[in-house]
Amino acid sequence: MTDIPGESMKSIRLEKDPIGSLSVPENVLWGIHSMRAAENFPLANRPVNKALIHAFGAVKLAAIRSNQAIKKWPDKLFNALERSSSEMMEGLLDEHIIVDALQGGAGTSTNMNVNEVIANRALQILGKKPGDYSVINPIDDVNLHQSTNDTYPTALKIAAINRLRELEQEIVGLTEAFQQKEKEFAHVVKVGRTQLQDAVLITLGREMSAYADAFARDRWRIYKCEERLRVINLGGTAIGTGISAPKKYIFDVVEQLKEITGIGLARSENLVETTQNMDVFVEVSGILNACATTLFKSANDLRLLASGPSGGFGELILPKRQAGSSIMPDKINPVIPEAVMQVCMQVFSNSQTVSFAASHGNLELNAFLPLIAENLLSNLELLANAIKIYRAFCVEGLKADEERCRRNLESSTALLTALVEVFGYDKASELGKASRETGKSIRALVIEQKILSEIEFAELISTEHVNRLGSKAESDY
Numbered sequence: 001m002t003d004i005p006g007e008s009m010k011s012i013r014l015e016k017d018p019i020g021s022l023s024v025p026e027n028v029l030w031g032i033h034s035m036r037a038a039e040n041f042p043l044a045n046r047p048v049n050k051a052l053i054h055a056f057g058a059v060k061l062a063a064i065r066s067n068q069a070i071k072k073w074p075d076k077l078f079n080a081l082e083r084s085s086s087e088m089m090e091g092l093l094d095e096h097i098i099v100d101a102l103q104g105g106a107g108t109s110t111n112m113n114v115n116e117v118i119a120n121r122a123l124q125i126l127g128k129k130p131g132d133y134s135v136i137n138p139i140d141d142v143n144l145h146q147s148t149n150d151t152y153p154t155a156l157k158i159a160a161i162n163r164l165r166e167l168e169q170e171i172v173g174l175t176e177a178f179q180q181k182e183k184e185f186a187h188v189v190k191v192g193r194t195q196l197q198d199a200v201l202i203t204l205g206r207e208m209s210a211y212a213d214a215f216a217r218d219r220w221r222i223y224k225c226e227e228r229l230r231v232i233n234l235g236g237t238a239i240g241t242g243i244s245a246p247k248k249y250i251f252d253v254v255e256q257l258k259e260i261t262g263i264g265l266a267r268s269e270n271l272v273e274t275t276q277n278m279d280v281f282v283e284v285s286g287i288l289n290a291c292a293t294t295l296f297k298s299a300n301d302l303r304l305l306a307s308g309p310s311g312g313f314g315e316l317i318l319p320k321r322q323a324g325s326s327i328m329p330d331k332i333n334p335v336i337p338e339a340v341m342q343v344c345m346q347v348f349s350n351s352q353t354v355s356f357a358a359s360h361g362n363l364e365l366n367a368f369l370p371l372i373a374e375n376l377l378s379n380l381e382l383l384a385n386a387i388k389i390y391r392a393f394c395v396e397g398l399k400a401d402e403e404r405c406r407r408n409l410e411s412s413t414a415l416l417t418a419l420v421e422v423f424g425y426d427k428a429s430e431l432g433k434a435s436r437e438t439g440k441s442i443r444a445l446v447i448e449q450k451i452l453s454e455i456e457f458a459e460l461i462s463t464e465h466v467n468r469l470g471s472k473a474e475s476d477y
Helices: 032-040 050-071 075-089 108-125 138-142 148-184 204-229 247-261 271-276 279-305 335-359 369-393 402-410 414-423 425-438 442-448 454-460 463-467
Strands: 012-017 020-025 189-194 197-203
Touching (some): 020 032, 032 108, 050 075, 050 138, 075 138, 189 402, 197 204, 197 463, 279 335, 335 369, 414 425, 414 454
Antiparallel strands (some): 012 020, 189 197
16 A cells, blocks of 8 residues: 555544545544555555645635535635635645655546545535535535536646746746847857858857747747637536536636736636547647757757857856866866756656657547646646756856957958958858968968958957848958
């Protein structure tokens, strides 16, 4: 039997379900359904994502408020249910959700764990003992007019929206950090590279601007994709037909949830479709995958530009975060970009899992929603955390090695590309060959052969010239 948190089994209460009876620790807030699930699914050995638990609290609170007009609980009992579900939403009952993040049953174990905790916490508020289900019942009261199949996906959408908003703010911060570096490095002319080979001149500021604009695009996509998640199937119960739920409840519960969450939720026009299809989570996952792609590329570029410091590019200086080796003195590794890249790799993998799980729904339901939830919410948290440390521990502290940029530039064949517009491809190629044979820099050869003066050469590699859109007319030389 799996170890389950709670009191000693010396003090127990007996609970029953359709399978039989189990002894449950006397004062715990979970019950027989949670206990069976904890025993059945010792898989990931990590709890259900807290964002999902809190969102479940909001869903249950909306249902309880909508059901009050139908069931008409005594005020004292209703207030207890309202308070306990609010505590779930506020994160005060997290420790009592004991089921594994991965589970069979399309999320029923999570839903039942939530139902039992809310019911037993309400009983405590009333001064009753947990397990006194004749007063408040996890199914007949907390789960009234609901199914796992409409509450779980609704809770997941709310959790994802909340996490998307947090991620968006982190991306805004990172974008602004790169925009600041764009200004700081605007004057630093350097070698631009394609396929890791010297190509043309660019400024370090323009490189930073490319990262800023890419993240701004990610921020916009993430902002817009929230719209896809606002359409929910709450009220559809088992398969979207609303079986066992009064029409009054079906129309009211989404309005209650909108008020509780402050999110512009909308009841699906086709509850059956929204219950069985999980493609919206694949779409959101794909947008997160795109964000991770941008993040990976950016972090890898910074790592490369800071490589060396003597034997690599060495054009950027990353903040020193920790010693890099137990044997190599004074070695400082790019640990923040490396950590960020590993997060991105995990996001790529999780995104594939979301697609695979969503595609394997059958007929009226997808049984693999817990796997979708675990990977989607994990990706949202991983990206937000990675972007936060990337901004604070790396990007904001970036420095340019301007002397290294200048040396790399003057010895680079990238200068030849700049000279093509002056006297053509063939002559530029000859200069390149002469540079390799003599060991002299392009700059030295151009001035030595009186192709350009010192002033003209300086103008050719000036920030103004490099940042110009297009080329100067030949008559300007």
